[in-house]
Amino acid sequence: MTRMVWPHAFTLAASALREAFETGRAAKAVREFFPADDQKDHDGVPNALRWCVAPWLGMPRMPFEVYRRPRRGFRAKPLLEPVKINAPVGSAAPVAVEWNHVEMYLVACTADPAPGRVLVIEPVDRRGEPMPGRRVTVSTAQSVLFRAAGIASLRVSGEGELSNVQGVEQTGYANLADWQRVEVVGLPVEKGLLAGAYDDAAPQGPEAASLPGFEAARRRLQLAAYLQLPPPPTGVADLPTPTLPRPDAVRYLKALFEPQPGIMTLIAKCLQNTDDNDPAHLQRDFRYDATIDGLRQADLAAGTAGTGDPAQAALPVVGITMLTVTGDSFAATGLGYGTVDFPPRQRDVPATHARATDPGLWGFDYMVTARFTLPWIGTLEVAALSSDALAPEPAVALAAARRYLNRNPARDTEETESVALTWRLSAAPQGWLVATSHKPDEVKVCNAERRGGAGGYDPFVPLRPAAANGDLPPGATTSFVDPVSPVPMAGVSTTRYLVAGLDVFGVWSPWRIAAHSAPAKTVQLPQLGAAAVELDKAAAMGKVVPGALTFDLAWDWSDRSPDQVEIHGHFFAPSAGPGAPFLGGFARGGTGPTDALVVRFVGDTATIDASVPGSVGSDSSLEVLAAAPPDPGSPPAPPGQDADLRKLRITVRNLRCDFSSASELAFAICARATERVRPAEWSGVVGPRPARMFDPLPPAVPSLPIDLQWTALPDSTGRARGVLRWPRSSGARGYVIWECAETALRHAINPAAPEPAPTDSLLTRAASLRAALAAPGADERSLGAFARLHTELIPDVPTRPTQELELELPASAATLFAFRVSAVSASNEESERSASVALFAVPKIMRPTQPSLALRPVADGASRGIKLLALAGPGPSPAGFRVHRVRRADLVDDVGLMGPQILAHDATGWHNDELPTLRGPAQPCRSIVDAVTPSWATLFYKIVAIGSENRAAGELRGESLASATQSIVIPPEGDPSLAIAGTSSGSNNCVLSFATNLPVAPCPLGRATIEVFAVVVSGAGKARARGQRRDVVRRGRRGRATGGRPATAAQLALCPSGGAAPRRRMAPPA
Secondary structure, eight states: OOOEEOTTTEEEEEEEOHHHHHTTHHHHHHHHHSOTTTGGGGOSOOEEEEEEEOTTTOOOSSOEEEEEEESOSOOOEEEEOOEEEEEOTTOSOOEEEESTTOOEEEEEEEEEEOTTOOEEEEEEOTTSOBOTTOOEEESSSEEEEEEEEEEOEEEEEEEEEEEEEEEEEHHHHHTOTTOEEEEEEOOSOOTTTTTTTSOTTSOBEESSOOBOHHHHHHHHHHHHHHHOOOOOOOSOTTSOOOOOOOOOHHHHHHHTTOTTTOHHHHHHHHHHTOOTTOGGGOGGGOEEEEEEOOOOOTTSOTTOTTSOOOEEEEEEHHHHHHHHHTTOHHHHHHTTSEEEEOOOOOOOOOOOEEESSOGGGTTEEEEEEEEEEETTTEEEEEEEEEEEOOOOOOOTTOEEEEEEEEOOSSTTSOOEEEEEEEEEOOSSOOEEEEEEESSTTOOEEOSOBOGGGOOSBOOBOOOOOOOBTTBOOTTOEEEEEEEEEEOOSSSEEEEEEEEEEEOTTSOEEEEEEEEEEEEOOOOOOOEEEEEEEEEOGGGOBTTEEEEEEEEEEEEETTTOOEEEEEEEEEEEOTTTOOOSOOOSOBOOSSSSOOOOEEEEEETTEEEEOOOSTTSGGGGEEEEEOSOOOOOTTSOOOOTTOOTTEEEEEEEEEEEEEEOSSOSEEEEEEEEEEEETTEEEEEOOOEEEEEEEEEOOSOOOOOOOOOSEEEOOOOOTTSEEEEEEEEEOOTTOSEEEEEEEEHHHHHHHHOTTSOOOOTTOOHHHHHHHHHHHHTSTTHHHHHGGGOEESOSSOEEOOTTOSEEEEEEEEETTOOSOEEEEEEEEOTTOOBOOOOSSOEEEEOOEEEOOOOOEEEEEEEEETTEEEEEEEEEOOSSSOOSEEEEEEESOGGGOSSGGGGOSOSBOTTOTTOEEEEEOOSSSSOEEEEEEEEEOOOOSSEEEEEEEEEOOOBGGGTEEEOBOOOOOOEEEEOOOSSSOOEEEEEEEEOSSOEEEEEEEOSOSSOBTTBOEEEEEEEOEEETTTEEEOOOOBOOOOOOSSTTOEEOSSOOSOEEEEEEETTSOSOOOOOOOOO
8 A cells, every 4th residue: 555645634743853862861771672683773862753643634544554764775866956935025016936735745945045144944735834943044165955754935025036945846756666674553441341342452562573562562661761960950059959760561551541531541432432434423533522620720729619510612623632742741652652763883974964854864754654534535544754843832921910809718728820831832732841930949849749649730721823934923812820828928929930841742932031030918807897986866965976887897818817807097188089998096085095896806705905995995985786607617708608707896985076167077986906826917098988977956047027928020931930038047948938928918817807908009918917926826837838849858058148038929829828947957957937037029010001292382481392192091190200212204103213312200390280272171180291403394292101119019010002103393493495596507418516404315395306497508609507416315414406507697596395495596607
């Protein structure tokens, strides 16, 4: 059967154990395990071999065969012509050197970088991913050799030339006839254990194989133990190298079969319950259902109260097996995925190539073959060709940090912490050994001990993320958790962590060391509940009221027992707040000791220290609210339960609360504690917890004005508004307004009393109501008639000495409204209602009806004027009339447009008069004369009647509607005036300027006209008079006019419209 090489499915790595050879360990192993006649054939450098398969391929059902051949007797073939390289190192587009994707096992070339430049070369598989750890950087011309299965191309960056590229094809190399089988390696099973599922009858061991599987595995493990080197020195004087005992081969193999489950138990179940020919029952899909311990704190045993319930896990057997054999040298050797070959000694060939790996395997190549069955394909013989192993890496960038603090397993014992170690993930899979040192000259291994008492420790093998472009993701790290690291009771302790890499061949990397400081857990804080003060109003002395402060104090006994708790307290300004946590004793006010209140714990009993007479402790009491804590050795309570929480209620009496200068006081308390295990160290301060107290004594009774008060005039919404004012009451937080109507109040005082007469004024009714309230017992009877005006308090405004509230009364109300005020303190203590009653009423507007107006011209000698006759409308007589006058007719539509009054209603010229009528007697009226200057202009008049006013009786002056408009003209005596201001002439016109007292606009006397007559000159200088009327164009001042054509003579005739007025003539201009 032709062997096929499947690089990503079946891999083999080899490492030369030179150190074991040089220290004599290899020679000792040869003498122990090989016959004397054969020892000369095994005196070379031993080579450790480790292989694994991809989980999807599954495990073979027969042992592996291991082959060896010297590195000679084959010829490499040229792959391609020289290649020029010009790609900057680190660029995103390196040069791909390809040869049709034929996979090679060996690739050699000559690299010639340009002067001052380098070439970076790395092999790439057929998926385009670089092979980890195989990168070579060349700065001078030399040959480069890569040996690994699956090389499909080279990736090159830099500047230079790559030539002489040759290779050996992997499939042809695997099928060469000169491979020598050196060993058969399989599972460590006895014959018949896995009958039908695995060929457990096939002999194993060195060629010719003759040992049962278990014995062959024991021999391999013993050889590996002989060759295992101890860890390297730490390099620190007070850090000894950890001691690692070699595992016992028999015990180790038996532990593989333990039903916990052991790894061989899982492998057996997988092989027995799968069918490689059935796609539905392949090994890669097999899961083993196991019951494992649930989540719990690492230092608590499984099953302890409060730990997690057992969990179910579905374990992928093939994946777990491959993870085990790729990280643990002894697991790979014991399970049949590794061995050590002792070849004959050969002379090393001088190194003529630059290589990415150790040249320890220069003399031999190795191959491991196995038969795998795949659905629809059948059985294939797959070969894995050896690749040189990478050296183990140290823990780069090692750091330690607290992950979380563990609870102590029992009360008053030391806590532990979980510490996370992080370092950079290695390029290739490998194991790690982690050790810790809590004090000098002492080192303890943190890895898990091997099962079954086999001895030694399992290496820590971390999970690995998927590679990206052949490299790990940037910043990829691994993390190891030390779940139980001690934490000191006090101070700080320093722990040093040591990490060394250990590959699957048992080769060590140097140690890396990181220090971690663990501070002691801070002293547990007491729990301080809310504080409250109960005031004893009956024991008040003036404004000083004694009070009792009550608060709850609690302690969680689950981790620590308390030694003592100290409580501090003081008064503070309520507006400033309690501020930051404080100490300084317990100040109750007044004189006396101010020592802190101390609660001491003796065993589980709490007592208050009252040793100082008169101290706060002597006036305090304690009450236990919760049961005693559990026994000290009991484990912590499960989450969500507070069985370990003990609560105390403490009462401090004789708190002196002085409300002389403030209606609100505030008191705050803080607490701190010590633990029984460290009584000299105090916890942080808890608090402050404030308690606020309001003056329990009622505030002063408000006083109200006794005069009848009037609201403002009603607004458009039909509401009249007034302001109730009263002096501020000391100690008041707010006020309650009480309201009552006049009728209800009179009825409450004396139901048999008659109602006021309808003609009584509001002032009279107010006086009678106050007299009724002054009667004996009337005030007390009146209280039931008042109702609260608002559901909420009217807040007190401390910055105002006089408080006030806007009242709303119906505009149509013709009755009195009574109000009382009571004050309410911050503690909801209400004062008596005000002894006086504030009375409010809505004022009335005395609005007369619309008046009438008549105008008469009058003349008294040389003076002339207009007599205004004002006739009042029906209803109450007005107090007078207001006169408005304008000259423009467009302003009389609204009296508001006529400007201010010209005659007031109380002007001295008003007197009683009569207005004659056509029928009946004359009507009484009021008259006044408005002295005016005669003019051709029209005068327009309106009057407004003004109502009477009595503010004391709530009667306010109103105004009537304006009368109808009346107009009159008082013309001047004589003819209209005409004055010629001047003339000017042009080439074809003449401008005549004049002034006149005639109105431009029409007036009741008619239309005023200005006529211009012209004398036209015609012919040869012979004048012919012709009368022609010209248009008058008004411009500039009133009366200025221009003619329409040239004139040699002109005359103006001025007259009112109507014709008979005399004409005034003017001589023509010169």
